[in-house]
Amino acid sequence: MRQTIKAIPVLLIMTVLLAGCMPPQPPRTEQDLVEMKRRLAANEQALVALRKEMGGQGSGALENVTRNQADLKADLDAFRADLLAQQGQFDELNAAVKNQQNRLQQLRDELDFKIKAIEERLAKLEATSAVRPQAPSVNVSPESLYQQGLDAVRSGSDFAHGRQLLSDFLAKYPQHPLAINARYWIGEAWYGEKEYKNAILQFQDVIQEYGDHPKVAAALLKQALSFQALGDKDNGRVILEKLVGSFPLSDEAKKAKTMLSQ
Numbered sequence: 001m002r003q004t005i006k007a008i009p010v011l012l013i014m015t016v017l018l019a020g021c022m023p024p025q026p027p028r029t030e031q032d033l034v035e036m037k038r039r040l041a042a043n044e045q046a047l048v049a050l051r052k053e054m055g056g057q058g059s060g061a062l063e064n065v066t067r068n069q070a071d072l073k074a075d076l077d078a079f080r081a082d083l084l085a086q087q088g089q090f091d092e093l094n095a096a097v098k099n100q101q102n103r104l105q106q107l108r109d110e111l112d113f114k115i116k117a118i119e120e121r122l123a124k125l126e127a128t129s130a131v132r133p134q135a136p137s138v139n140v141s142p143e144s145l146y147q148q149g150l151d152a153v154r155s156g157s158d159f160a161h162g163r164q165l166l167s168d169f170l171a172k173y174p175q176h177p178l179a180i181n182a183r184y185w186i187g188e189a190w191y192g193e194k195e196y197k198n199a200i201l202q203f204q205d206v207i208q209e210y211g212d213h214p215k216v217a218a219a220l221l222k223q224a225l226s227f228q229a230l231g232d233k234d235n236g237r238v239i240l241e242k243l244v245g246s247f248p249l250s251d252e253a254k255k256a257k258t259m260l261s262q
Contacts (some may be wrong), residue, residue: 163189
């Protein structure tokens with residue numbers, strides 16, 4: 001009877017050990033690792049207690065418990081190796097993601113720089129380009145076309161555009177009474193742009209084409225001023241003298257006399 005009672009705690013301890021040594025499911029987290037360590041420590045404590053309790057008896061049961069304990073340690077080692085492998089894969093993936101993020105940031109910075117450069121270039125173009133009037137439609141009258149070009153030259157807002165409008169007028173209406181005025185104001189546009197050589201040539205066309213027309217006096221005066229602007233005072237004086245001789249009663253002749261006297 002005493003032996004039976006004594007065997008009861010031994011059986012209980014063996015039952016606990018065997019229950020704890022059931023093959024666990026493959027762990028996947030740190031919490032599983034902690035749980036396995038706890039179970040292994042509990043089994044080791046129970047094994048020590050069992051050895052003390054049984055002494056030299058029950059060697060077969062102890063061997064079974066020891067074997068189960070070794071299996072549990074092997075599972076624990078395998079779990080550790082798997083966890084380290086997963087950690088290495090995670091580190092590699094994290095490094096790859098970080099590199100990709102850095103590359104994306106570099107691309108974003110490059111794109112921002114290019115956009116800023118384009119915006120600055122557009123701002124400069126908007127600041128330097130003048131607003132030009134709309135091109136004349138097909139139904140614009142000759143007088144309206146001439147007036148648009150004349151207004152652009154006189155206002156000084158866009159000499160090039162005014163010159164183009166007057167050239168279009170001459171191309172469409174070469175025999176129009178305003179043709180001489182259009183030729184003259186083309187010369188004024190060149191003069192306004194300080195293209196004095198082109199202005200001299202344009203005024204010369206007016207002088208040769210229209211002879212004694214009153215507008216020729218204005219062309220002679222502006223041609224003389226163009227020579228002077230180029231530093232050619234001798235030719236400028238010759239043109240002024242021609243103006244006084246050809247159109248002595250004109251307002252331009254009065255200005256020429258004043259310039260000659262100076």
